[in-house]
Amino acid sequence: MTNQQPLLEVKNVKKYFPIKSGLLKRTIGNVQAVENVSIDVYEGETLGVVGESGCGKSTFGRTVLGLEDLTDGSISFRGEEIGGLSERKLKKFKREMQMIFQDPYASLNPRQRIGDALEEAFIIHTDLSKKERVKRVKALLNEVGLKEEYYERYPHEFSGGQRQRIGIARAIALNPSFIVCDEAVSALDVSVQAQIIKLLKKLQQSHQLTYLFISHDLGVVRHVCDRVLVMYLGATAELATSDQLYKNPLHPYTKALLSAIPRPIPGRKKERIRLEGDLPNPSNYPKGCPFHTRCPLATEQCKQERPEWREVEDGHFVACHEV
């Protein structure tokens, strides 16, 4: 997988949100939501992005899709630069790149029938006739495991799992090649969650999809992803294949994160690495390593110098002075 051309190349991407204050609304600082992220995403893989809330993983996903302006850096899709493109030029890429949200209910119009909502993609991006569009929508419903009769129904008539199926149908409507799943299964009960994971895996096979799978649930990520990127405070902490990451985590943050997951095995001896405190505020970005304020191994060097992003073994990247 490593010697092929990446589908998506992200280089030194930064996304800052300005903080404005005073009468003249001058910028007095920045929220550094995404801080210098570089990563390649390969065709057909599922890349997991994990981290605590506020670590910038969602903003990263939105930035990749062009839903947020880039502050700095470049993003190219199939070798073509898409960072900073105008809305009009971006349209052709939008067919290729889609998103599945955590709560599809929030993104569905409560007064619009499901069929009509799904049809919209075809109206905007294709010149199919009404009859053909309806046919396509019904085929889509079938594909995600919903009944054709649901065409006539409204969003409130569906359960959480069914709504997520609708969200997925909408994302795959135009046969995209790349989908960002932002906490796509987090709001679901475990039994339903397993159904949706199975559906996502099936669709990946049949449509040759590449997923950027953003989640805070490390159990799900292990199950779904080929490679995993750990983010902390907008920066990349560690990147490895799922196997490497779960068996041999190197970054102290990854270790703490993995040890904190409650395992469904009663009586297991707890060997938790306790992290003190909370995520620092990204508007007041710490100097040196972003993790040094909570890191059990932090040294003087960590407080001063930002660790570089280096490859320590084949395909295993980490940003830490102490590794």
Place this chain on the structure above:
Amino acid sequence: MEQLLQVNNLVTQFRTAEDNLTAVRGISFSVNKGETLCIVGESGCGKSITSLSLMGLLPSNGSISSGSIKLNDEELTSKTEEELRRLRGNKMSMIFQEPMTALNPVFTIGYQLREPLMIHRNMSKREADVKALDLLNQVGIPDPKKRLKQYPHELSGGMRQRVMIAMALACKPSLLIADEPTTALDVTIQAQILDLIDDLKQELDMGVIFVTHDMGVVAEIADRVMVMYAGEVVEVGEVEEVFNAPKHPYTKGLLASVPNVDDEFHQLESISGSLPNINEKIDGCRFHKRCPLATDQCREQSPPIFSVSETHQSKCWLQQEVTENDKSTATS
């Protein structure tokens, strides 16, 4: 162990324009002092309504239609609103999922912490202030003096949940009900909060009812587990019994659908279908439509509760055979 809470045949109903909806269907359970009982199940199975029924905090169209709730041998269902108010925050307390909606945004943390102490313990403002500082220290909040003067929006999620816990524990309740207290938190913060609740439980010898849908959390903190499905208790037992040898097909399904972090070859199973609608009439076992093992008997008759062991019960017809076989071998 001393029994703290005894619930018998609790039925909770909601009045709507068309019909009376039954959310909790005659459940019975007990909690001992110093014990953590976890209630698990999918959303909509009645676990939150059960805890709200215990606290007497049901929405205005909901009511307990029959059954009894005894806390320290005191019947709660016959108490007036005023009597219940004297118990809440005093003998029994509750922590909610989203502390931001449970804390009042226009009062300082200090004010909200002093309130239960001044009401239930008749403390003066100054005494309560000292105690509040104590409580914040106890739940591990750094720089507590400063926090007392701050408002809820100035704190992070984990910090707010700590304040909620401090408030709930202010009067040393004998029963703590925690309804998904860590669901909105990150794993590292969740670990901190779980440890905290466990430590405080031992310190105060409290009974804890912990409502969650996360099987990992259950395994960490529960002494006993109660699995609910569509308003009924389908299985209850000590945590090792239920996790290592689940008897009800629903419990088995729930456990199999949890992704395993430590096992890359773990096959994820899902339970087909979804929870039935609350007003749906179901003959026989309420789980039979989703059950892979359902027989004609399951479709026609609702199963009674069978005992697997002294502490372990399951509400499933399949258990009957096992139980009867055991009996026949025992008698022969």
